Every structure is written in structure tokens, then in C-alpha cells.
């Protein structure tokens with residue numbers, strides 16, 4: 001390739017030179033002669049072809065991750081479980097997935113939800129939960145208090161069916177760090193440094209999720225964050 005470029009350059013010099021003075025012609029001949037000489041490349045410039053011991057496991061891991069991913073995102077690990085039906089008409093999930101880990105953070109139990117909820121969860125974990133616990137953690141597990149369940153809001157008789165009954169909600173009660181420490185909503189909400197971290201995390205859920213309820217909302221949520229993807233015309237509802 002380079003030899004070709006050099007040759008083309010040399011010949012164009014030659015062509016220009018031919019029309020010019022004789023001294024220039026002599027110069028062009030020298031250039032051509034130089035270009036025609038075989039080029040030797042020093043050994044150290046050849047690419048070092050050695051098996052990359054790191055590349056293979058990474059590729060293998062990626063392939064494995066893609067195989068276990070759902071909702072079109074490698075970060076969302078789990079399996080499709082099809083349609084979840086219920087005797088109660090208002091309950092059930094279409095094209096449900098059972099999630100085991102999100103953005104490399106495990107769920108304490110496999111959790112059934114819609115892809116839209118898994119995608120919101122991924123956004124929240126990636127953009128808020130992981131960065132908030134970066135120094136204290138890393139965070140390795142979300143403690144799931146509830147996921148899909150056909151029940152009414154706050155389990156009250158006669159109340160409307162909860163978003164949990166539609167696969168659009170998840171309740172998180174704590175965050176486990178790599179060293180085994182668990183930051184719970186119940187205890188952490190009352191004192192620092194957990195308090196400011198949990199407030200940050202609670203606030204960060206507002207946006208990816210349409211409804212976010214924490215200890216400040218009511219007595220039903222003093223020990224967990226309720227996150228669901230129900231949308232309101234007036235924007236997210238976060239308390």
C-alpha cells in the first residue's frame with residue numbers, strides 16, 4: 001500500500017519533472033530509484049501476534065450475557081415467561097419477563113414484570129443507585145420486597161388493583177454492598193450517611209418511574225420504595 005503511494009507520488013514527480021528542466025529530471029530519477037528499492041521493515045514494527053489471554057473470557061462472558069438478556073438490553077438479565085394470567089380480570093402481565101439482575105446488580109429474588117418496568121429499573125440502577133453507592137459499595141444486590149402480585153393497593157380490601165398486579169411495579173427494601181453491608185430503607189432513612197444516599201436514590205427513581213413512594217409518603221412505605229411505571233398526565237408522582 002505505502003509502496004504504491006510512494007510510487008504514484010514518485011511518478012507524478014517524474015511527470016512534472018519531465019516537463020521541467022534537466023536538473024529536475026535527474027532528481028526525479030533519484031526519487032524513482034529510491035522508491036523501487038525493496039523496503040525492509042524492522043522487526044519491532046511488525047504487529048506482535050500473540051494470543052490475547054484477556055479477550056477470550058470477555059468475549060465468552062459477553063456472549064453468555066447476551067444469551068441471558070431480555071427486553072433487548074444486555075444489562076437486563078432474566079428470562080421471558082410469556083403471558084401471566086390471573087382469575088382476577090384486572091391482573092396479569094402480557095409478555096412478562098422474570099428478572100434476575102439489572103446492570104450487573106443482582107435482585108434478591110427473580111422478579112416478574114413488564115419490559116417497560118425492567119427498562120426503568122435498569123435506568124435507575126445505572127444512573128442513580130450504582131453511582132450513589134460507588135464509594136460505599138459497590139452495590140451488588142437490590143433487596144426485592146415485592147414484584148408481581150395480584151393484589152389491591154396496600155393490600156386493602158375494596159381498593160383498586162395495585163400496579164403490582166399488572167407487572168408494572170417493584171418494591172425495594174434495601175441495598176446490599178460488596179462487603180455484605182445492607183442499607184435498608186427502614187433504618188437508613190433515619191440517619192446519615194445512609195439517609196442522604198437513600199434520598200438521592202429515591203429522588204433518582206422519579207423520572208424513570210412514574211410513581212415513586214417512600215417513607216415520606218405514608219405508613220405503608222416506611223420500609224421500602226414502591227416504584228411503578230404508571231404515568232400521569234401531570235408528570236411523575238413522587239412522595
Ligand SMILES: [Zn+2]
Nearest residue numbers: 169170171226
Ligand atoms: Zn409496591
